[in-house]
Amino acid sequence: MGVEGPRVRIERCVSRGLSRVTAQALGPYQTAIVRIGFGAAWLLFLLREWPHRQELYGPDSPWSWGLARQLIDTNDAFTVLMWSSSDSWFQLVYLVAVAAAAAVLVGWHTRAATVLFMVGVLSLQNRSVFMGDGGDNIIHLMAMYLVFTRCAQVWSLDARRAKRADGDGGADGDGSGDGSGPVRTVGGTGGVVLWAVFGAVLLGSTVAGGFSLGWALFYWAMWAVHGLWWAVNRAAVRGGAAVREMRDVCDILANLAHNGVLLVIMIEVCLVYSTAGWFKIQGTRWQDGTAVYYPMNLDYFTPWPELSHLLAGNGLMIFLVTYGTVATQVAFPFTLLNRRAKNVLLTFMILEHLSIAVLLGLPFFSLAMIAADAVFLPTVFLVWLGRRTTALGGRARRLMPGGGPRSPEPAPEQPAEAPKVPASGPAWRS
Structure with missing residues (x-):
């Protein structure tokens, strides 16, 4: 065999790189901890400021609704709080923002939850632009980035639902999770209900002129992509090779978006x-x-x-x-x-x-x-942290009154329970 030349080595390196960024969503543990961290930060902030919410973002704010309206007319920022100046509308938006932050924290219907999380962050922060600090700025940016990541592959209710469905011969519930493997069965109605409700709200707000053209196109595109993803997953259950191939193409595009945004997040942190x-x-x-x-x-x-x-x-x-x-x-x-x-x-x-x-x-x-x-953070450290957290949680449940005897936890070395550590980029290698 001849010695490989520089051109062959470069081509193989490029081929391996393309295969990695298209075949899997890199950094699943890193993006999961980012999702949990920002969901917790925003949720705790909203709960801490609950008694002062009116003065911060509501009708009693020193930055009045009229001043906010004038500023948004000039910078075209997005906030649903400009749809109405009533207190009832503000209270509803605040409660939805709290619920979306909790859903992102636990990874429940994460694709829809991250969009709603972004809506809540942008709506409240853009309502009173002088109330924030450096932490609010970074939450503002990350709320938009999380929409494009597959951040619920691990440590989420979506991942647990997908694991249980796989064990039963199914797949990731209603297709609204972040499952990265082939889908065999699509069931449940939670994701369909969320998608239908969002569509009705989008239609009403668009007709009423609540969106600028740019934001309207963005949210309608997100709504259409989510619907297409669910439809392709459902068709792939009993579809032919062409449908499964289309599902694989959608999966590759989702991986590319995830990996690209993950790189943007890393660059953003370095720039900060x-x-x-x-x-x-x-x-x-x-x-x-x-x-x-x-x-x-x-x-x-x-x-x-x-x-x-x-x-x-x-x-x-x-x-x-x-x-x-x-x-x-x-x-x-x-x-x-x-x-x-x-x-x-x-x-x-x-x-x-x-x-x-x-x-x-x-x-x-x-x-x-x-x-x-x-x-x-290194993947090995995050895997260890996840194991320790799971072990402590199981021990706490056993010590609770009425917890009853529990079946012994599987040993970490068992292949069936050992978490898969996907290949990660050089920034988080241990």
Whole structure:
């Protein structure tokens, strides 16, 4: 056999790369933890602000409905809260946003839930644009990205339903989950009901002029794609080779969209940290190592005044934290070239956000940033974390009153129960 030339090696490398990005949705555990993290951050924020929802986004907001209407007429932002100024409509939208965040968190009918989640985030945030912070901005972006990902392949009710259906000779329920394999049986009516309700709302809002042309085309396209996906899955159950081939093509397109958006999320996180770090370098307070001192002496950012004052009184600690923050943010995008350096720096960044949550009283900002960082966590670590969480949950259920005896859990080494770890990109290799 002859020695392969550079051209042959390049062609094989390109072929393997194309096969990976079309044959499977990469990073299933990473996208699942991102979905859970952002769903939890938005849900907890909405629940925490429930007593103040009227002042934040409702009729009692300082940014009145009329001012919001004028701004949206100029920037063409999307919010369903502009459809009516009534309090009843606001309360309904807020409740739907809470329900959508909970559905995304647990992975229930995830394709429809992520669209509704995006509608809730955009509607509330665009209603009062001056109420947000950096955490709200990242939630705003990720809410749109999650719509295009297959983020419920693991750790979701959709995945559990698909597993049970496969065990019974079926498939992923009503076809509204994120199943990545061939569908043999499509049953259930939950997804069909959601699709029909969304279609009726879209039709009514479009006729009433509630959408701009761009947003109307986007939502109608999403509605049509979801309906086509369900129809193709259902036809593939007893259809011929042509129908199954069409289903495979749709699956490839879904994988391409997922993998492309996953890359965008990774780039987005790198841009957030790199731009934040480089802007800090230009600030005099960051240059002299005192920037962290000032927020620790503001009443608004000191939920634990004694602890904040104790740390602020240590000049060496302030200096190290200030310079360490800048160095970590600037260096993070470059550490992706080395998985060990990336994992170490990622640990420091997560600890930094936990410190911000406690010391500065910004839990939702920190949770949103940790959820974004999770896209770079190693697959092996996430699999271990999932196993430990499942084991602790089973132990807690056995200890509950009336829990009764439970059948022993299968050993982790059993092939039938060992989670499949798909090949992942270099950013999250362990």
